[in-house]
Amino acid sequence: MNAIWVVAADGPAVGALLAAGHRLDGPVRALVIGSRELADQVSAAGEQVDWLPCGPDVPVAALARAAAAHVLGAGPVGVVLTGTGPGSRAVAGALAAALGAEVLADVRTVDGSGDGTVTVTHLLLGGLVEQQDDVDAPVVLVMDGGSAPEPAAAGTVQEVEVAADARLRRIGGEPALATGDDLRTATRIVGVGRGLRTREDLALVETLASALDAQIGCSRPLAEGLGWLPTDRYLGVSGLRVAPQLYVALGISGQLQHMIGVRDAEVIVAVNTAPDALVVSQADWTVVGDLYDVVPALVAALARVPAR
Ligand SMILES: Cc1cc2nc3c(=O)[nH]c(=O)nc-3n(C[C@H](O)[C@H](O)[C@H](O)COP(=O)(O)OP(=O)(O)OC[C@H]3O[C@@H](n4cnc5c(N)ncnc54)[C@H](O)[C@@H]3O)c2cc1C
Structure with missing residues (x-):
């Protein structure tokens, strides 16, 4: 039977991919690219890990072709499930x-067999439309990986030795904030x-996050264009979808692609000049109002709230 491959290359948040893989008809195999700890975490869910x-210092992209060659060499492939x-x-x-x-990207549900037709629902037009398609295997599906597997x-x-593509090397610096806890379990988020205006001003955002005991998230440009925050901090259709009790959006315009990621928040508070x-x-x-005025005022007001 054609194999169902689940790829973990950005951390252990692949629980939803594994669950989707096991719902399909076909043997599930996991391809882990990264640390041994990550490989152990996925195998501890009962998976067969390569x-x-x-x-x-090596970007995963430098191993992408070698990873693909390994998967193809391991036998017939039905479905590949990867995170975002x-x-x-x-x-x-x-x-x-x-x-x-x-x-197919922005996949929501998968059904069928790695040997034949796979029925996939996926979002289009930046999350405005959901479409159901019947596609022939092999197919590559990109979806929200969910949380780490139990x-x-x-x-x-099984360790696999491959050579990294020497043409690719990391030249970017580290983001200002290190990657943190999974935002999907956060009860409060300041986005x-x-x-x-500047990367240094993240310190101001941290003062509010700290006063609210909240985690920091962001819109996509801050993570993917400016690189001020890690990519596991941006919220939206191509980032994380979260459901905190409180979401505070600082200097975020509220485009659909962002709001899809936070629409399940119980309370949304916006701070915006427009x-x-x-x-x-x-x-x-x-x-x-201007977040540079509003945030210090909020922090000062929160400091006056008696501790409970
Ligand atoms: C296919 C696709 C997928 C995408 N996926 C995502 C996604 O997953 N997540 C995501 O976030 N985006 C996503 N985007 C990008 C999205 O469309 C928007 O471009 C992005 O969310 C805008 O980010 P922003 O709100 O930070 O910036 P802007 O749209 O530039 O908004 C900045 C806001 O800050 C306000 N402002 C300016 N100065 C201040 C101040 N001093 N104080 C207070 N307010 C101020 C402005 O009035 C404005 O409303 C996607 C786009 C595409 C095409």
């Missing part, structure tokens, strides 16, 4: 090219967007 070690992180996407592209397979029966880890920003009509509360 592990490609990847040092901190940058490493996973690089591997998804290499695998699709090597397999001559279709790629430990279950012991699996196996920041292009209303922030009274007609899209976020205003979607927020429960809006402070129309």
